[in-house]
Amino acid sequence: MMSYYLRLAFISMRRNPVLSSLMVLAIALGIGACMTTITVNYLMSNNPIKHKSDVLFHVQLDNWGPFEAAVDPNDPPYQLTWTDATNLQQAQQGIRQAAMAKSGGVVEPADPNIKPFQAGYRLTYSDFFSMFDVPFLYGSAWDKQADENARHLVVLTKEINETLFGGKNSVGQSVTLSGEVFTIVGVIAEWHPIPKFYDLNNDDFGRPSELFIPLQLKRTMKLPSWGNVNCWKSPDEEGFEGFLNSECVNFQFWVELDNPAERSDYALFLDNYVNSQKELGRFPRPLNNRLNNVQQWLEYNEVVADDAQIMMWLSLMFLAVCLLNTIGLMLSKFMGKSSEIGLRRAVGATKGDLFIQHTVETACIGVAGGLLGLGFSFFGLQGLRALYGEFAHKLTSLDMNMAILAVVIALVSTILAGLYPTWRACSIAPASQLKSQ
Numbered sequence: 001m002m003s004y005y006l007r008l009a010f011i012s013m014r015r016n017p018v019l020s021s022l023m024v025l026a027i028a029l030g031i032g033a034c035m036t037t038i039t040v041n042y043l044m045s046n047n048p049i050k051h052k053s054d055v056l057f058h059v060q061l062d063n064w065g066p067f068e069a070a071v072d073p074n075d076p077p078y079q080l081t082w083t084d085a086t087n088l089q090q091a092q093q094g095i096r097q098a099a100m101a102k103s104g105g106v107v108e109p110a111d112p113n114i115k116p117f118q119a120g121y122r123l124t125y126s127d128f129f130s131m132f133d134v135p136f137l138y139g140s141a142w143d144k145q146a147d148e149n150a151r152h153l154v155v156l157t158k159e160i161n162e163t164l165f166g167g168k169n170s171v172g173q174s175v176t177l178s179g180e181v182f183t184i185v186g187v188i189a190e191w192h193p194i195p196k197f198y199d200l201n202n203d204d205f206g207r208p209s210e211l212f213i214p215l216q217l218k219r220t221m222k223l224p225s226w227g228n229v230n231c232w233k234s235p236d237e238e239g240f241e242g243f244l245n246s247e248c249v250n251f252q253f254w255v256e257l258d259n260p261a262e263r264s265d266y267a268l269f270l271d272n273y274v275n276s277q278k279e280l281g282r283f284p285r286p287l288n289n290r291l292n293n294v295q296q297w298l299e300y301n302e303v304v305a306d307d308a309q310i311m312m313w314l315s316l317m318f319l320a321v322c323l324l325n326t327i328g329l330m331l332s333k334f335m336g337k338s339s340e341i342g343l344r345r346a347v348g349a350t351k352g353d354l355f356i357q358h359t360v361e362t363a364c365i366g367v368a369g370g371l372l373g374l375g376f377s378f379f380g381l382q383g384l385r386a387l388y389g390e391f392a393h394k395l396t397s398l399d400m401n402m403a404i405l406a407v408v409i410a411l412v413s414t415i416l417a418g419l420y421p422t423w424r425a426c427s428i429a430p431a432s433q434l435k436s437q
Helices: 002-015 017-044 082-091 127-131 144-149 158-165 217-221 239-244 260-278 294-301 306-335 338-346 351-388 400-417 419-426 430-436
Strands: 056-060 096-108 117-124 136-139 153-156 174-177 180-188 211-214 252-256 290-293
Touching: 002 017, 002 351, 017 306, 017 351, 017 400, 056 260, 056 294, 082 096, 082 252, 082 260, 096 127, 127 252, 136 158, 153 158, 153 174, 158 180, 260 290, 290 294, 306 351, 306 400, 306 419, 351 400, 351 419, 400 419
Parallel strands: 117 211, 153 180
Antiparallel strands: 056 252, 056 290, 096 117, 096 174, 096 252, 136 180, 153 211, 174 180
């Protein structure tokens, strides 16, 4: 019977192509606008490391001044001081841990034909790469001994490797960073988590830094601090060492803990650490430590922009308007088939048969509108990419999940919109239609 109803649906759509096309177009416009904004919101709120989200934790310590909180309402600062980041790293209380910060400087290629350029550094520890499942194209991360000795080793991104070495295996080659010669130990493959969960202080959706080097080189090379730096009081000493020893926060810290018991133990370790620092005259505020896993950290930072959410709700309202227009068009079309419906009732078709027939027709219109809406969504996302450039590149990709969702939304919403016109069509009295013929 389903093939019969499908055949009747296609005959009906061909018989009145203008109304059918208008319905498909109305649904497609609504789906196109809706899916464009839903896709952006979906990618913004995506958890980029779901399989490890429950074992990776971002650490916050409240080293702020006694008279006001760092973040309302009464929240600790998002980042740590150099003192706390290095102390937690050296304590080695987690399975893995990685303090990190953003810096940068001038890159001087070994090839004299390539001009020097400025690039961003991710200062971190070797555990960073295994904690966050960073894939390697060539080589590997540096070892823990390099962390302790602040050796001049560097891991390049694929893009920088293309620039410096034409994409060839550059492990063992040298490159000069901020006036110091570094040996390349690894090249990572394409890796661009969206959002950039491990550092939400510096561009939630930006690309990773181009080069990765050991964090202790910040002190030995006196590397500048890029990104957000916040202080509740001025450093007690002048100069670079004074800044490092100050209460200014500029470092992120992540720890890997496999189960709730380890998390509980680490939380107790943080309390004991802060209490020991209180004895040294630091941490004037009450204990206020935080351990957030990846999903909690994303929600805490509200990485989905308010204007993106507003646009999504507006697009859903636009879809509702399109569906209201579709209801009117369906009602006009179905009521125009009164004589055909009356004849079918007279020869034995039940209301249920007619209901299924017209529901199948509305479903066909919905699927067609959904498929056309996918095309509109694609062009809408391309428009956003052209408007916002590199920032929106990873936020404007229509994956298979979103494509399926578009067709499902179109199908379900069209069937719901067609319930009233279908009911009206099924309620036509056959006798009145036969008398008029």
